Amino acid sequence: MITKLPKWILWGGAVLAFSAGCVNTAALMGFANLSVSHVTGNVSLFASAIAYLDVHSILYIGALLLSFLAGAVLSGFVIGQAPLKLGKRYGRALYLEAFLLVVSYWLYQQHDYLGQLAAAMACGLQNAMVATYSGAVIRTTHLTGLTSDMGAAIGNWLAGRSISKPTLGFQAIIWYCFCGGSVVGAFLYAKVGYGALLVPITIVLTAAFIYNYASDHLPEKRLPRHKKRSSS
Template sequence: MISKLPRWVEYGAFVLALVAGLINSVGLLGFKHQSISHLSGTATLLGTGVITSTFTDAFHLLLILFSFLMGAGISGYFIRGGALKLGRNYSGLLYLEAALLFGAIYFLTKDSLNGHYLASAACGLQNALATTYSGAVIRTTHVTGIFTDLGIMLGAKLRGETFDNRKALLFLLIITGFVVGGGLGAYLFSLFKFYALFVPAGICIFLALIYSIYNANANAKTKTKTKARG
């Protein structure tokens, strides 16, 4: 149950899902109609590409998969655990995600495949920022698992089990954010092409600043309570 889920988790999940949907829509529209925020489609393309495409194209897909893995590895190194918790270096990782997106813009506007790899690494980094919170699996760069979990919850409800409204709300916010991000990304891509990635990069920076302020205030309140008890 997530009855005590802090609001910052819900807001952050929505915004991060919006960022991922935006990045992925730019990928679908500009990377040869290829998704980058999740790997299922890319892995399938790699499998078919081994038979139907050139070695260069297949190797490019392999590097995208590897880049996502490396981005997730960076988060795994600095977070040191999957559960969401105040005080962890989320702000620093969000700044790094923004830097990766800035690098992606630089290379993509020069028709360099390096831009694909940096964008994929940014998504891998974001998706690994948090694994669970109070039993809820949180993935912000794709929604397949979210729909699956919602379906399981609905089935359990029909069987007579308690329905966790708070967890369902979290999942619906992630789905909504991803869809809204996709629409926003398509619109921005029609206007600015790959420069549209400045928007998710800017959102990451803004979110990092907000988290830093929130965390600092929370620490200050904790210290005040500790002194008062002493």
């Protein structure tokens, strides 16, 4: 289990969770009324559509689920499974996410349902990318597993067992940042509609630029690994 994360991951996870919250709320409040940052609820809606033989909903929600999956596939293709370190691959993934969000914004402005699919792909890419950052411990586009992990950790702490307080603190930061981004997304959507997406677009582009700059100017760093016991 990871017990300590570099500060650039802490900040990165926080701002990306804020961005995802903003994107998801705008998508939910828009004409499609569907989440783009996670799949659980959409799978339930997909199953309901199958039960009622609603072909239109089956096709559209199915495409939405596949779009999230495609974003995760794209993340895996670009980043791979290399140990965590500063490098260009994560920067490329962030630029791809920003591009997908720009496409989504443009399509939303045309009242095109494909905008929802582009936003879902961007969220799938981000979620898989950050999961690679933290060894699949942290997700930044939804809170179900995160909340469960936090609850289990708090329960263990109340029972007097040791827990990873840095991990719990990071999870709490992600939770509040996603919630904060959702508040901002809802407020901006009520004021400027899909113009609310300009905030997460700016956040992701800025993160990509800063990350690439750090990759070029800072020494390579990896996550600390547990020492293996020497065999005699």
